[in-house]
Structures are given as structure tokens and as C-alpha cells.
Amino acid sequence: MVKAVVGANWGDEGKGKITDMLAQNADIIVRFQGGANAGHTIKNEYGKFALHSLPSGVFYSHTTSVIGNGVALNVPIFFNEIRSLTEKNVPMPKIMISERAQMVMPYHIKFDEYEEERLKGAAFGSTKSGIAPFYSDKFAKTGFQVNELFDEKTLKEKIARVIVQKNVLLEHLYHKPLIDADELFATLMEYKKMVEPYVGDVSAFLDRALKEGKTVLLEGQLGTLKDTDHGIYPMVTSSNTIAAYGAVGAGIPPYEIKEVITVCKAYSSAVGGGAFVSEIFGDEAEELRNRGGDGGEYGATTGRPRRVGWFDCVASRYGCRLQGTTDVAFTVLDVLGYLDEIPVCVGYEFEGEELSDFPVTWKLEHCKPVWKKLPGWKCDIRGIRSYEELPENCRKYIEFVEEQIGYPITMVSNGPAREDIIYRESPLKK
Ligand code: GDP
Numbered sequence: 001m002v003k004a005v006v007g008a009n010w011g012d013e014g015k016g017k018i019t020d021m022l023a024q025n026a027d028i029i030v031r032f033q034g035g036a037n038a039g040h041t042i043k044n045e046y047g048k049f050a051l052h053s054l055p056s057g058v059f060y061s062h063t064t065s066v067i068g069n070g071v072a073l074n075v076p077i078f079f080n081e082i083r084s085l086t087e088k089n090v091p092m093p094k095i096m097i098s099e100r101a102q103m104v105m106p107y108h109i110k111f112d113e114y115e116e117e118r119l120k121g122a123a124f125g126s127t128k129s130g131i132a133p134f135y136s137d138k139f140a141k142t143g144f145q146v147n148e149l150f151d152e153k154t155l156k157e158k159i160a161r162v163i164v165q166k167n168v169l170l171e172h173l174y175h176k177p178l179i180d181a182d183e184l185f186a187t188l189m190e191y192k193k194m195v196e197p198y199v200g201d202v203s204a205f206l207d208r209a210l211k212e213g214k215t216v217l218l219e220g221q222l223g224t225l226k227d228t229d230h231g232i233y234p235m236v237t238s239s240n241t242i243a244a245y246g247a248v249g250a251g252i253p254p255y256e257i258k259e260v261i262t263v264c265k266a267y268s269s270a271v272g273g274g275a276f277v278s279e280i281f282g283d284e285a286e287e288l289r290n291r292g293g294d295g296g297e298y299g300a301t302t303g304r305p306r307r308v309g310w311f312d313c314v315a316s317r318y319g320c321r322l323q324g325t326t327d328v329a330f331t332v333l334d335v336l337g338y339l340d341e342i343p344v345c346v347g348y349e350f351e352g353e354e355l356s357d358f359p360v361t362w363k364l365e366h367c368k369p370v371w372k373k374l375p376g377w378k379c380d381i382r383g384i385r386s387y388e389e390l391p392e393n394c395r396k397y398i399e400f401v402e403e404q405i406g407y408p409i410t411m412v413s414n415g416p417a418r419e420d421i422i423y424r425e426s427p428l429k430k
């Protein structure tokens with residue numbers, strides 16, 4: 001059976017923690033999209049880790065960690081991450097890389113940098129991990145799949161063909177150093193050595209595993225609002241972040257995905273530009289940012305301060321719907337314990353009308369939040385393990401959000417650790 005763990009919002013919802021927790025009872029964890037441009041932060045008995053490309057299951061010896069074909073594989077980053085784990089005494093994880101996964105090329109990262117430089121103020125706020133140039137090349141059919149490393153003659157010819165186009169841009173648009181074919185080939189041969197022990201047919205492996213009754217977790221990166229198609233285009237990531245894409249990016253039938261656990265954060269945070277209706281500013285934002293997450297809302301990959309805001313019912317309802325949510329994991333709720341009153345965005349006002357559905361980007365830019373204030377609970381809820389023990393106002397907050405988004409909140413996360421979780425029976429769960 002396949003379960004997907006995905007984000008309802010802009011990313012950083014705490015998917016890493018939820019995947020890590022669910023991985024205790026899973027056999028295989030698959031990354032199916034995205035690259036090393038975002039990170040999961042995981043805290044466990046070995047220490048605190050920021051993972052950018054390894055799946056969150058790497059800390060268990062009973063799981064196999066898989067890089068699906070949908071991922072943007074940055075080979076050196078991937079291997080440095082493995083090294084960072086073994087250095088901290090984490091046992092060497094079992095890893096499989098899809099032979100159909102494509103690799104981020106050194107020039108993809110350069111192109112990302114050069115393009116941001118060229119656009120200056122109008123830039124997308126890219127993490128400069130090469131993700132947009134990578135996916136552009138993948139769909140333009142000028143990308144490189146891992147298996148191509150093993151056919152050296154054809155690889156050389158392809159490099160020669162592909163860099164002609166790249167070098168025109170480098171010379172005439174960006175005025176930067178050109179790509180040297182021999183150097184690139186040598187780099188790819190280094191990559192080959194690094195990936196060789198792990199490469200395999202992921203789709204066939206998963207097919208066998210499912211027939212044997214194994215449990216597979218699909219681990220999403222970012223969230224619905226950063227999905228290329230359904231997010232706040234163009235301030236999105238360059239891959240599909242919704243669970244449906246898990247079937248494509250892992251190579252499994254769509255009907256195998258039986259549970260979609262959508263991770264939804266108790267307030268909002270976002271990195272990069274783009275419309276963010278429930279965003280807050282000034283001292284109010286500063287306080288939430290510093291108290292947020294586990295040690296503040298700062299990017300796991302870039303260290304950039306995240307934009308923050310109050311919970312957005314409109315965006316989260318949409319976020320959960322597009323994921324095909326069966327269960328909501330409501331996270332980082334403990335952070336809100338300092339507030340007397342908690343504002344929640346319950347609607348969007350657009351040109352004098354209230355919208356109930358999340359709109360397209362140009363309309364979103366003009367939306368004003370409609371606020372409702374709920375009473376706070378004014379205490380620390382970390383350490384609580386049963387729903388009934390939560391303060392009444394805290395339960396009311398959860399139940400209000402559940403009613404607004406219309407999907408069952410069956411898990412409440414009240415701390416960064418694996419055991420900081422409260423299971424709950426939801427009236428919406430059939
Ligand atoms: P992901 O990209 O969705 O996996 O999210 P991140 O790992 O970047 O962000 C979540 C941050 O919040 C990490 O620092 C986690 O350790 C932390 N975190 C996760 N769940 C909770 C929670 O329930 N409470 C608190 N305080 N922190 C949490």
C-alpha cells in the first residue's frame with residue numbers, strides 16, 4: 001500500500017518530521033519530485049539534520065530510500081548528504097536511484113545564478129539550485145538521465161550537441177565562461193562512480209514490493225501552492241508537488257496511492273516571492289518568525305528568513321483539495337501558545353466580493369484577507385500526548401480549522417520530535 005506525505009501550503013509544513021514518524025512502519029520511502037532546493041529538518045537520536053535530497057527514511061535500517069525518476073538529482077549534494085549521516089554514526093542507509101532520474105548539471109546551477117542576476121529586481125527568488133533550468137531541459141529533451149552515464153560513446157555525442165545551445169546563451173546573453181565538453185564529460189564520469197552502486201529500475205522494484213504487500217511512502221517536497229500548475233504561478237517551483245504526481249515521479253499506478261497525508265501548518269510561512277494574502281509584517285511577524293518552527297522560521301537550505309502569516313483557510317482548503325487529502329497532519333501548533341488571540345484568515349476579499357475558492361495569481365495579488373480572531377490558550381502544549389488533554393481553546397482552534405478546510409485532522413504535531421504527535425478521531429473521517 002502506498003501513502004503520500006505532501007504539503008498543503010508553501011512548503012516547510014513539517015513533512016520531514018511526519019515522514020520520519022510514519023517511516024517507522026514503512027518499508028520504502030520514495031522522493032518523487034523536486035531537488036535539493038528545499039530541505040527537511042529532522043531531529044532524532046543521532047542529532048539534527050537538514051536533508052535536501054535524501055528521503056526522510058534514511059535514519060532507519062529497515063527502510064529502503066528511493067530517488068524516483070521525477071527528482072532533480074544533484075549527485076554531489078546527494079553523496080555529501082550520505083557522508084554527513086555516516087559521520088554522525090547513522091548506519092549506512094539502503095538506497096536506490098532510478099535509472100530514469102535526471103541529473104542536475106553544473107551548468108544548470110550557473111544558469112540559475114546568471115538568470116537571477118540578469119533579472120535583478122524582477123527575479124523569482126530562486127534558491128539557485130538549478131531546478132528551473134533542469135526541468136526546462138528535461139522537457140526540452142536535452143536533459144541527462146542517470147542511465148546515460150553508462151553509454152559513454154552516446155553520452156559524448158550528446159554533450160557535444162547540447163552544449164552548442166548552452167554556449168550561445170553563455171556567450172551572448174550572459175557573457176560568462178563557456179562549457180568545455182571534455183571537462184563536463186570528466187565530471188559526469190565522477191558522477192557515474194558515485195551513483196553506480198545504487199542505480200536500478202525503481203518502477204519494477206516498487207511493483208514487486210507492492211505485490212509483496214510492502215508499505216511505500218511517497219515523500220513530497222514543498223506544497224500545493226508551489227505546484228507548477230496549481231500553485232501561485234510563476235512564483236512556483238518547477239515540478240508538481242501534488243500527490244497525483246507521485247505516481248508519475250515514482251513509476252507506480254495512480255490507484256495504488258491509498259492514503260494522502262497532507263501536512264498543514266498551524267500558521268503560514270513562505271519563502272521566495274509571490275502573493276501571500278495572510279502575510280503579516282513588523283513586530284508581529286518578527287515574533288512569530290523567531291518563535292516559529294524549531295528555532296525560528298529560516299530556510300533549511302538558504303538560511304533566508306521566511307515570510308510569515310496567520311493560518312489561511314482559503315489557501316489550505318485549496319491545498320488539501322488538490323492533494324486529494326485523506327488525512328491532515330496539523331503541525332507546529334505548539335508555537336502559537338504565546339498568543340492572547342489568534343487571527344485566522346477565513347476569506348479573501350476581491351473587488352468588494354468575498355471569494356470562497358483560491359483564485360488565479362493576478363486575482364490573488366489583489367485579495368485582502370478577511371480575519372476572524374480565535375481565543376488563544378496561553379500555555380505550552382508540548383509533551384501532551386492525548387487530544388483530550390489539550391487546552392479547550394486549542395481544541396477549538398483545531399476544530400475550527402478542520403471545519404473551514406473540510407478535511408479530517410487526524411494528527412496534531414506539538415513539537416519537532418518524532419514522538420510529539422497526538423492522534424485524533426475526526427468527525428470528518430469516514
Ligand atoms: P518540511 O520541508 O515540510 O519537511 O518542513 P521543515 O522541516 O523545513 O520545517 C519544519 C520545521 O519545523 C523543522 O525545523 C521541524 O523540526 C519543525 N517542526 C516540525 N513539526 C513541528 C512541530 O509540531 N512543532 C514545532 N515547534 N516544530 C516542528
